[in-house]
Amino acid sequence: MSLSITLTVNAVPRTIALDDPRVTLLDLLRERLDLTGTKKGCDRGQCGACTVLVDGRRVNSCLALAVSHDGAEVLTIEGLAEGETPHPVQAAFIEHDAFQCGFCTPGQIMSAVGLIREGQAGDDPERVREGMSGNLCRCGAYQGITEAVLQAQRRLAEPEQEQAA
Amino acid sequence: MNRFDYIRPATVAEAVAAAAVPGSAYLAAGTNLLDLMKGGVMRPARLVDLARVPGLDAIEALPDGGLRIGARVRNADLAYDPGFARRFPAVAEALLSGASAQLRNAATVGGNLLQRTRCAYFYDPASACNKREPGAGCDAREGENRLHAVLGWSEQCIATHPSDFCVPLVALGAVVEIEGQAGRREVPLEEFHRLPGTTPERESVLAPGELVVAVRLPGEAAGFAGHARYVKLRERTSYAFAVVSAAACLRLEDGAIAEARLALGGVAAKPWRVPAAEAVLQGARPGAEAFRQAAEAALAEAQPSGENGFKIELARRILVRALTLAAAGTPERLPALPASPLASHSGVSLHG
Numbered sequence: 001m002s003l004s005i006t007l008t009v010n011a012v013p014r015t016i017a018l019d020d021p022r023v024t025l026l027d028l029l030r031e032r033l034d035l036t037g038t039k040k041g042c043d044r045g046q047c048g049a050c051t052v053l054v055d056g057r058r059v060n061s062c063l064a065l066a067v068s069h070d071g072a073e074v075l076t077i078e079g080l081a082e083g084e085t086p087h088p089v090q091a092a093f094i095e096h097d098a099f100q101c102g103f104c105t106p107g108q109i110m111s112a113v114g115l116i117r118e119g120q121a122g123d124d125p126e127r128v129r130e131g132m133s134g135n136l137c138r139c140g141a142y143q144g145i146t147e148a149v150l151q152a153q154r155r156l157a158e159p160e161q162e163q164a165a
Numbered sequence: 166m167n168r169f170d171y172i173r174p175a176t177v178a179e180a181v182a183a184a185a186v187p188g189s190a191y192l193a194a195g196t197n198l199l200d201l202m203k204g205g206v207m208r209p210a211r212l213v214d215l216a217r218v219p220g221l222d223a224i225e226a227l228p229d230g231g232l233r234i235g236a237r238v239r240n241a242d243l244a245y246d247p248g249f250a251r252r253f254p255a256v257a258e259a260l261l262s263g264a265s266a267q268l269r270n271a272a273t274v275g276g277n278l279l280q281r282t283r284c285a286y287f288y289d290p291a292s293a294c295n296k297r298e299p300g301a302g303c304d305a306r307e308g309e310n311r312l313h314a315v316l317g318w319s320e321q322c323i324a325t326h327p328s329d330f331c332v333p334l335v336a337l338g339a340v341v342e343i344e345g346q347a348g349r350r351e352v353p354l355e356e357f358h359r360l361p362g363t364t365p366e367r368e369s370v371l372a373p374g375e376l377v378v379a380v381r382l383p384g385e386a387a388g389f390a391g392h393a394r395y396v397k398l399r400e401r402t403s404y405a406f407a408v409v410s411a412a413a414c415l416r417l418e419d420g421a422i423a424e425a426r427l428a429l430g431g432v433a434a435k436p437w438r439v440p441a442a443e444a445v446l447q448g449a450r451p452g453a454e455a456f457r458q459a460a461e462a463a464l465a466e467a468q469p470s471g472e473n474g475f476k477i478e479l480a481r482r483i484l485v486r487a488l489t490l491a492a493a494g495t496p497e498r499l500p501a502l503p504a505s506p507l508a509s510h511s512g513v514s515l516h517g
């Protein structure tokens with residue numbers, strides 16, 4: 001059986017031959033596609049460092065089998081910025097000092113993008129904290145992370161409000 | 166992780182035929198299975214991927230007002246389905262109290278039912294575990310067993326079933342639809358998981374190769390929507406399994422309890438419905454006294470299986486808490502911290 005899969009990674013279609021079905025989406029991104037922005041923390045679903053968007057939804061790439069995601073669209077931290085312009089969530093993380101060592105940051109940012117798309121948290125910091133609880137930060141930058149997510153969400157909502165007005 | 170053959174069936178019939186081969190396991194999202202395979206706890210020779218099997222991902226309204234939920238529906242999609250959350254709020258609350266947003270976006274209904282225990286010795290291939298290796302012994306008996314079972318356990322195994330979702334489901338009389346090579350059958354969720362007895366490796370009534378295709382909630386279960394809550398005590402605020410949990414669903418008539426549906430989580434190898442406690446409440450006025458009596462009845466048979474006697478009183482109190490919140494009425498919107506006993510009713514910030 002052929003284990004060739006196609007994935008659209010950061011808007012680039014790719015055909016990937018897998019010699020082994022054991023490869024996780026995380027290892028595929030890091031080891032085969034050289035997209036090392038996505039981090040491996042626990043490799044067991046417990047830290048969120050490996051968070052990416054698959055078909056627009058945030059998931060843990062360490063507990064996803066690559067071969068099972070044939071045809072999927074994957075967005076990683078490398079695909080977020082528009083050229084040299086950081087994504088509003090990236091900009092807000094910088095503005096709010098929402099990291100220290102930075103190891104958890106790509107996962108935090110991808111998770112925040114997913115959370116904002118889900119649209120369930122509103123402007124309630126408690127709901128943002130709960131919605132971000134799948135991303136651990138060993139440096140304890142949680143305060144800045146919550147502020148950054150809330151600000152990015154407001155900025156992303158602004159153009160829509162202007163259109164509506 | 167062991168090497169395995171990867172099979173991607175295109176129909177339910179193909180899936181069931183493929184999985185009938187010994188050594189096969191179904192792959193749903195893999196959030197539990199891959200974790201266990203990475204640790205060498207499960208070593209299936211063949212993975213039968215459900216990703217492309219049609220007919221498993223619908224949420225369908227039934228003529229009796231009930232709902233049929235396909236086995237591959239994602240936990241998050243179900244919890245946020247407006248029709249579902251309105252009619253079965255305690256189930257939505259339980260779903261949203263489980264794992265993390267990322268895991269709920271992936272995890273499926275079938276995988277949630279069939280997830281394995283979180284007993285640390287089961288997870289550690291260097292430890293003795295009757296569930297992993299029948300006859301090997303049980304290191305949990307003399308080990309770290311604070312979080313183990315207080316109901317329905319045996320000398321051979323004291324593990325608990327970790328699902329939140331299953332707790333309100335069992336209270337509300339959910340039914341599991343199963344497809345096997347011999348055709349389709351149905352089993353009430355209450356009879357779906359098995360107690361360990363002398364065969365802790367057999368965790369459900371599924372025969373090898375049988376597939377869960379859907380879970381059904383009967384229409385009458387929506388009659389509890391106005392007074393239905395799930396409460397889950399964790400060792401941290403979020404992203405943790407239950408120490409103990411309780412689902413309480415009430416139907417009130419003229420200020421009295423016409424019918425109660427109650428179940429406990431984190432206490433046994435299955436979601437634990439408590440009919441004796443339901444009977445105590447029938448016809449009673451909601452209030453502290455009746456709730457405490459119900460909690461006494463619910464835990465009457467409980468026995469510590471190690472250093473976990475505290476869970477018995479904790480379970481009583483969590484059940485009383487769930488009943489108190491249910492009697493007060495299902496909130497318009499789930500609190501910011503779903504199912505948290507620390508959350509205020511209105512979902513106001515805990516942190517000042």
Ligand SMILES: Cc1cc2nc3c(=O)[nH]c(=O)nc-3n(C[C@H](O)[C@H](O)[C@H](O)COP(=O)(O)OP(=O)(O)OC[C@H]3O[C@@H](n4cnc5c(N)ncnc54)[C@H](O)[C@@H]3O)c2cc1C
Binds near residue numbers: 280
């Ligand atoms: C860090 C972490 C925290 C978690 N916290 C919680 C929590 O607080 N509460 C909670 O309830 N859960 C929690 N979970 C568990 C999570 O809910 C399960 O991992 C998930 O529900 C499994 O679903 P899946 O689709 O990924 O199943 P898989 O991992 O793909 O499968 C799990 C098992 O079910 C079998 N299976 C799957 N689908 C079917 C089917 N249709 N028919 C027959 N067999 C099938 C598989 O063969 C496998 O044995 C947590 C998990 C992690 C990793």
Ligand code: SF4
Binds near residue numbers: 297302303
């Ligand atoms: S309690 Fe059950 S799962 Fe845990 S070690 Fe004992 S036999 Fe294994």
Ligand code: FES
Binds near residue numbers: 043047050051061062
């Ligand atoms: S690396 Fe995936 S959750 Fe930790």
Ligand code: FES
Binds near residue numbers: 098101103104136
């Ligand atoms: S910034 Fe160091 S782990 Fe989060």
